[in-house]
Amino acid sequence: MPTNVAVSRSGRIFACYPSGLDANNTRYQVAELTTNTTETPYPNAEINSPPGGAINYTEYPPMGANYQDYFLGVQSVAIDPLERLWILDTGRALTPNGTLVPASYGGAKLVAVDLATNTINQTIVLPPTAAYPNSYVNDVRIDLRPNVTASGQGVAYVTDSSQQGQNGLIIVDLGTKEAWRHLDFTPFVRAEKQHLSSVWGEQVYFMPGPNQPFTFDSTGADGIALLDGSDTIVWSITGGRHLYSIPNQYLLSRAPNSEVQAQANVKSLGEKGQTDGLMQDTNQYIYAGNAEQNAINVYNARNPTVTTYIRDPRIGWTDSMWISNQTLYFLENQLFRSPSYYPGTDRRIKPYVLYRAPTADGGSRVSPMMI
Helix, strand or coil, rough: CCCCEEEEEECEEEEEEECCCCCCHHHCEEEECCCCCCECCCCCCCCCCCCCCCCCCCCCCEECCCCCCCCCEEEEEEEEECCEEEEECCCCCCCCCCCEEECCCCCCEEEEECCCCCCEEEEEEEHHHHHHHHCCCCCEEECCCCCCCCCCCCCEEECCCCCCCCCCCEEECCCCCCCCCCCCCEEEEEECCCCEEEEEEEECCCCCCCCCCCEEECCCCCEEEHHHHHHHEEEEEECCCEEEEEEEEHHCCCCCCCCHHHHHHCCEECCCCCCEEEEEECCEEEEEEEEHHHHCCCCCCCCCCEEEEEECCCCCEEEEEEEEEEEEEEEEHHHHHCCCCCEEEEEEEECCEEEEECCCHCCCCCCCCCC
């Protein structure tokens, strides 16, 4: 089952298949889609095959393996303006009975692959102060403008959607490899209380683990996007319908009062439907799936308004989106029918599908790189 898609300027398509959402996702975590029906482990089969698997069963309870040089549970992929594929590894995987194990240090990481040579040129291991054992690093956006960090190498913004409630935004300096958090445990990043959505006529209750009673979806900050030339960071919560934003200066700051300032400068942009991933374009549009209405909506930051852009009965759980060459790509993976949701059985009907459609008003992907 795929969760995330990224498409290069030359049309190469990459997807990921996290072992933390499907215990059957063990063949590989990242692949390049070579035809409409075939894919190849990327950047090679070896890095997708951790020795002994993604889980360390020598500990009790089991933990995610601490491999820094192998993919364990890749949740997201994104391409930066230098045509590097950034791979976000949660370091977590499901046991065969559906238990999500915590991550060990070394498992949660960001890996950059040069698409010109198909080789890894950077690995950033997320420290335990930024990615907790029960964190679920979910999505990532890259800003390579040299003025955003002291290192001049750019920054990554990462969401922590942990269903254990340890939610927040993670900021990573791509030059120094330092990482820190903001907005931890605040209402802006946590699931809304008693959030209940309905997809294809099915009420979506969350199953927190094997043989546990169902509850409301507790998935926190998930989709993330860039606005205003990347000076504004926008994110959404899967366990809710609101869109939030913050000027990037408050996330980049590490001053003693920076967390208070960050919380004071979050803005609610209103409701845009129940959404997983987000995508931004050069028209100041934010694309957001609307699972409850079989649609993809657009938030127009210039108005601001939310309108329906695409509506089709085949659209349900739009997990992620990407823009390349004025084309919007989006994945439908039926996540709400997986064992993680009530009644705890696998009701997904293959195949999972990658769709594409023209962007609204010819919008292109935002590629922040120059001052």
